Amino acid sequence: MPCNSYVLGVDIGTFSSKGVLVKLDGTVVASHSVPHDVKIPRLGFAEHDAERDWWGDFVKITRALLEKSQVDPGRILGVATSGIGPCVLPVDKEGHPLRPAILYGIDTRAFAEIEILMKMLGQERLLEGSGRKELTSQAAAPKILWIRRNEPDIFSKTRWFFTCHSYLIFKLTKRAVIDIYSAAGYAPMFNIFKCQWDPEIVQMMASQEVLPDLAWSYEVVGRVTRDASHETGLLEGTPVVAGTTDAAAEALSVGLNAVGDMMLMVGSSVFFILRTPVLMKSERFWVSNFVVPDFYTILGGMSTAGSITTWFRDNFGELELERQKTTGEDAFEQLAKLALKSSVGAKGLTVLPYFSGERTPFFDPTAKGVIFGLTLAHKKGDIYRAILESVAFGIKHNMDELIEEGAVPERIILAGGILKNELWTKIIADVCQREFEVPCQTIGASFGDAFLVALGVGHFKNISDVKEWAKIKGVVKPTTDEREIKIYEIKYQLFRQLYEQTKELMKKVHTLQEMLTISD
Structure with a gap:
């Protein structure tokens, strides 16, 4: 590939969004961030305006990156996005949001729905499909059930339920896609051991038609449409890869690779990802496939930091x-x-x-x-x-x-x-x-997104190649x-x-x- 080619990554966070334009050797040529807030309409609720906070930020960032770098959009090999997750955003058949997005574990509204699902399924059934015995506020499925029980008009109009970066993919490509890693956050609707939606459990809450197609995070899932090109400044036809949840992209950005490697992300909340030799089952944590096949992790996090x-x-x-x-x-x-x-x-x-x-x-x-x-x-x-x-x-x-x-x-x-x-x-x-x-590079998840693009378009052949980008500058000793x-x-x-x-x-x-x- 030409040495003067670039890859672009954009991450949507809880309180801000950030994007980077990166050379294929890992050099960041431009970065830009945009702040936004979190709406707390009542106790236990946490929401974003998807059109403003997600797509609006994405558009601002891509245009700012192009202006700052003066890079020809034709030299951008592809784009990937990541975002907070798992979130729940119901959209209609045109992809228009039907309500504000319900955020990840900091939104605890679906307490009753968690209890309903636990009684319906039981710990053993949950363990067999999700690798865990308990559902928590981090799971997206109880929030889908909450919408069904509390906002039936919105539920009846829903064509898809998106998480953050799935919505951005749709805005860019008109395709409804979610990556395997992020789909695990839709427990118990997703079977992590089979890497597919569980039709029996899905039918308890919705229909499989409302769930996005599945892909690995590095896979090209569509191309920038003419409308998206006009809004973002990206070239029509630019490849878009599936991307992932912010924590996974952050883990890539700092070089998570070998078994025993752990990324500890401390931001507005705490999240960690530890690579394990096999796909485990756990009573206290989440377990998941990562962004490529045959890469297994155990995950956890604190709601606040x-x-x-x-x-x-x-x-x-x-x-x-x-x-x-x-x-x-x-x-x-x-x-x-x-x-x-x-x-x-x-x-x-x-x-x-x-x-x-x-x-x-x-x-x-x-x-x-x-x-x-x-x-x-x-x-x-x-x-x-x-x-x-x-x-x-x-x-x-x-x-x-x-x-x-x-x-x-x-x-x-x-x-x-x-x-x-x-x-x-x-x-x-x-x-x-x-x-x-x-790590030397502290930009975060958007840097990991850029690496996913480089992997997806064939510049890198293996996820272990992330070591070429992720360097360590020092150690904090106790x-x-x-x-x-x-x-x-x-x-x-x-x-x-x-x-x-x-x-x-x-x-x-x-x-x-x-x-x-x-x-x-």
Whole structure:
């Protein structure tokens, strides 16, 4: 292929979207990002406007990349997209959204539908098809059932149910496609061991006609239409590959490859992907095929991470935000300085980071955030540091449970917005007592999308070739200070006990909050 050819990747995130234009040697020639928000119309709901936040961002990004790079669109070999997922977006036969998109695990509205499906199927049936014993708010199928039960008019008009990047593929090509990795998020409608929709279970909620066609993430599934070309600036006929969910693309971007490799992405939430030698079954995590055949993974994630620090900044960081306006110093950097003035252990404060329920390893959509141990001696920096530590404890909890199931991380590569926060990365390494590799390229999932294009159009022959793009620049090492290690061990036990001793109270609080929300 000509050396002056390019591949393009675009990722749609929770609070922003990002795109990159990349040379075939992995050099990024242009990048662009666009912010957007998340709508929380009521307790437990989280939504995006698909036309504005997904397609609108995609159009802005592709046009910006072309303008910044001055690259001839004819030299772009293909495009791939990734996005938050699994999301649920019902569209009509023209592909027009019928309602706002229901987001991934941070949207916990389908609590009753999860219980209905669990009673209908049972743990063993679920395990046989999905490799897991429990359904959670991360699964898309209960949300489809929620639409059927709560919005029957919308359900009756639905031609397809899309996730984020499936919608973008349709806008680009007029084809309804979802990749194998992302289809696993439609549990229990998708059988991960057969790599196909389960017709019997699908019929319990919808019909198979409303589900997209299946493809591997690197496969070319269509070409840019004339209408999409006019909107995006891409050349009509440009190949479009199937793409994947953002976490999988992020894992590619940092070089996930060998068995035992684990990508730990810490952004607005936490997600990790660990390559396993076989397709496992799990009681505490999700399991899935990856973006190519014969590549197996175990997955997990926390509902909240950076979203809590954003919440704290927006509600308690007025001074820092005002100083950011006048001096330009980032509010998060100011809060990090306050956290540094606190001590290891945050003066005894323990936080539970379950501000949107929790996903792995215990799947509790009613879990709540807790700040425990407050005294009049505590300051803003202590609380902020305790929040950072709480996410680290949640990550350690997941790692401990992974190892107990026999899935042992051998090499851990960090990804996500946390790479901009040295204090937080150090806290996680210290709490987990593990080394974490830091990649050279920190752009994220859109870089992984670009690699999928290069693989799909034949520039690369194997997924292991990702090592040519993904380089490591350093390692975050854990503390060896015995006092600090002991403090974190004590706090970790408090962290674990605090949830166990309050989870029944959390259910009561959840019921009260729902009652108050309805009455409001």
